[in-house]
Amino acid sequence: MLTHAIFDLDDTLYPQTSGLWDAIGERINLFMIDRLGLPPDEVKARRDLYFRSFGTTLKGLMRDFHVDPADYLDFAHDLPLEQFIQPDPGLDAMLAALPLRKSIFTNADVKHARRVLNRLGIAQHFDTIVDIWALNFVNKPEPEAYQILLSTLRAEASHCVFVEDSLRNLLPARAMGMTTIWISRNGTNGDVGFVVKNVGEVGPIVNDLLRGKPNG
Numbered sequence: 001m002l003t004h005a006i007f008d009l010d011d012t013l014y015p016q017t018s019g020l021w022d023a024i025g026e027r028i029n030l031f032m033i034d035r036l037g038l039p040p041d042e043v044k045a046r047r048d049l050y051f052r053s054f055g056t057t058l059k060g061l062m063r064d065f066h067v068d069p070a071d072y073l074d075f076a077h078d079l080p081l082e083q084f085i086q087p088d089p090g091l092d093a094m095l096a097a098l099p100l101r102k103s104i105f106t107n108a109d110v111k112h113a114r115r116v117l118n119r120l121g122i123a124q125h126f127d128t129i130v131d132i133w134a135l136n137f138v139n140k141p142e143p144e145a146y147q148i149l150l151s152t153l154r155a156e157a158s159h160c161v162f163v164e165d166s167l168r169n170l171l172p173a174r175a176m177g178m179t180t181i182w183i184s185r186n187g188t189n190g191d192v193g194f195v196v197k198n199v200g201e202v203g204p205i206v207n208d209l210l211r212g213k214p215n216g
């Protein structure tokens, strides 16, 4: 029986074509060049290495440069959201009709999450935000992050559906027994339960599951 719907934030609750995630990436590059004095032509390779090794750039920068995470997160997310994402009444309606407890599970911080949720007009649906502070910088896809999530929600993995745009971040959830829904414009159903093009399609899938249709 599903009781909890858990959503990633960036590129999951708003379209991957919005440009917001790319703009955050540009802010991160700028942080590394302006604040840390790194040569611009080294930034991409270093970010790729950190992403592969740790799942986030922040974690690598904390290890190698002792960056202040609050300073980094404020800098990375200092963007005019209204230029990238718009209120989404369709998503608001879908969430309102979804008969599960809803939470956010993000490697970003709660400040950014609240701003995004408010801009989309959907903040009222989420009773819990498990962010990078709540995770104590144990981020997705580290399996421990999912354990922290479940203990925070006091939920069993098998009672949760997890919605994400990152396949890498879905796999640990799948392995733990969560139902997984991958938001992907061109992904195919391989290692995850369901693949959809946008978050609006989550409602019908969950309703089918609640009616007892077979798990994907």
Ligand SMILES: [Mg+2]
Residues within 6 Å of the ligand: 008, 009, 010, 011, 012, 164, 165, 166
């Ligand atoms: Mg994402």
